[in-house]
Amino acid sequence: KMSLIPGTNILVDKFSQTSNDVNSYVYFLSHFHTDHYSELFEDWSLGIIYMSDSTRVLLLDLYPSLKTRTVGLELNQKHQIFLDKERTETVQVTLFDSNHCPGSVMMLFEGRMGRVLHTGDFRFCDEFFNYPQLFPRELMNDEKRKCSVEIDHLIMDATFADPIKDHPKRQEAYEGICRIIKKHLNYRVYLFVYLLGKEEVFSGLAKQFKTKIVVDKDRYRKIELLGLEPELYTTDPEEGWIYIKTKEQRKTMDIEKFNEEQPTIFITMSGRANEDNSTKRNIFKSYYSSHSNAN
Numbered sequence: 001k002m003s004l005i006p007g008t009n010i011l012v013d014k015f016s017q018t019s020n021d022v023n024s025y026v027y028f029l030s031h032f033h034t035d036h037y038s039e040l041f042e043d044w045s046l047g048i049i050y051m052s053d054s055t056r057v058l059l060l061d062l063y064p065s066l067k068t069r070t071v072g073l074e075l076n077q078k079h080q081i082f083l084d085k086e087r088t089e090t091v092q093v094t095l096f097d098s099n100h101c102p103g104s105v106m107m108l109f110e111g112r113m114g115r116v117l118h119t120g121d122f123r124f125c126d127e128f129f130n131y132p133q134l135f136p137r138e139l140m141n142d143e144k145r146k147c148s149v150e151i152d153h154l155i156m157d158a159t160f161a162d163p164i165k166d167h168p169k170r171q172e173a174y175e176g177i178c179r180i181i182k183k184h185l186n187y188r189v190y191l192f193v194y195l196l197g198k199e200e201v202f203s204g205l206a207k208q209f210k211t212k213i214v215v216d217k218d219r220y221r222k223i224e225l226l227g228l229e230p231e232l233y234t235t236d237p238e239e240g241w242i243y244i245k246t247k248e249q250r251k252t253m254d255i256e257k258f259n260e261e262q263p264t265i266f267i268t269m270s271g272r273a274n275e276d277n278s279t280k281r282n283i284f285k286s287y288y289s290s291h292s293n294a295n
Contacts, residue, residue, distance in 0.1 A: 006153045007113025008091060009083055012120075015039035017046055026050070026083055028093075030120030031104030032058040032196055045069065050081065052095055054103030057225050058196075075105065076131065094133050098122035100290045101197035102226050108133060114152030121157045123170070124292045159271075159291040166293055167271050173288035174201055178208060180267060180284050181242075187263040187282075189242045192250040195219070197290050198269060199228050205242055206232035212240035219244060255282055 002014035012028045013036040029037055029051040040049075042063050051059070053072035060067055073079050075095050083089040091111035098104045100121040109116040117134075129135045129147075139147040167173070181189055191202075195218075202213045212234040215223070224230045234240055245253070250268065258264040265282045271289030 003118060003155050005109055005113070005116050005118065005155075007116075008109070008111070010081075010091070010109065012107065012118055012155075013037070015044060015046065015049070024084070026081060028107060028118075029055055029059070030107070030118070031055055031098070031101055033101065033121070034195070036121075040066070042066075050079075050093070052103045052105045054226055055105075058103060058222060061221070061225060076133070078133070096128070096131050096134065099125050099127070102199060102222075102228065115150065116153040116155070117151050118155040119157050121159065121290070122292060123290050125170075157291060167287050167289040170288060173269075173286050174204060177201065177205070177267060177269075177286050177288070180265070180286075181205070181209065184263070184265050184282075187241075187265050188258070190253070190258075190264065190266050191242065191244050192247050192266065192268045193244065195246060196222060198288065199223065201269070201288065202242075202244060203229050203232050209242065211242055214240040214243045216244075255280055 003012045004010070004014075005012065009023060009025050010028060011025045013030055015027060015037070016039045017025070025047055027047050027049040029049055032055045037059065040059070040063065042065050044063075044066060047069070049066070049070050050073055051070065052075060056070050056072035059070060073093070073095050075097060078092050078094050080090050081093055083091060091109050091113075093110075094108045095105040096108070098106045098120050100123055104120055104122070106120055106122055107118045109118070129140070133149070135148050139149075141147055168176070206213045213232060214237050215233050215235060217235050220230065220233055220235050223233055237243070247268065247270070250266070253266070255264065255266055259282060265284060267284045267286055269286045269288045271287055271291055271293075
């Protein structure tokens with residue numbers, strides 16, 4: 001997950017430095033998930049960090065003091081980045097939506113080292129073929145094979161690289177969630193996810209089932225900051241019957257106790273086969289993944 005771009009002093013998702021490392025680095029943050037920005041803190045001052053505008057909004061909400069240390073870059077535009085204080089060494093970088101979580105990006109670096117694609121965490125989708133910097137129109141063909149630009153170095157999200165892990169398409173997984181809910185229309189529904197991501201699912205459920213989605217104050221603030229249809233959400237548990245909780249919170253929630261109060265179902269959204277495989281009644285799992293798989 002933490003990478004040094006070959007032939008450069010660019011670090012992606014790595015923000016610490018050993019005492020005997022005298023090198024000067026340029027930093028990139030691929031997205032706002034804790035395992036990628038965990039080395040950052042309020043007084044971090046090793047350099048300048050580049051990221052998407054959305055990720056910068058979230059990071060500055062957490063660490064306002066990093067305002068002068070961060071730069072938001074517009075997506076799908078080529079940007080020139082200086083690699084040294086003398087401003088003699090440069091690379092060109094283009095950020096693309098990586099279809100992982102709000103603000104997440106892939107990064108295409110171009111310079112004397114060649115062309116390097118760092119996918120960050122990503123979920124490949126057909127929309128990627130609309131990025132002409134990656135898939136030039138003149139190379140496109142019906143089979144969509146061998147149609148990308150030539151890449152000298154590829155740094156790829158390998159979270160689910162094992163060929164046996166074959167996730168359904170997101171739309172199929174979403175429809176599966178809807179089928180579960182339709183069979184339990186008089187139930188409270190708890191969806192378990194990570195701290196950021198899957199908002200496209202929540203918004204879809206709010207519209208389809210005509211209810212507000214109940215979230216905690218922290219998630220609501222992120223949704224509001226990014227303009228992700230905050231009118232579809234609420235922090236008041238009395239205003240909706242679909243609740244979003246974290247996977248960490250799931251560990252302390254007993255489905256049987258919840259059903260003693262009111263009919264309830266749990267749905268864990270995860271691409272991991274070993275996560276929440278309970279055989280208890282009213283517990284379900286959706287293989288809705290924000291990572292690509294080998295297939």
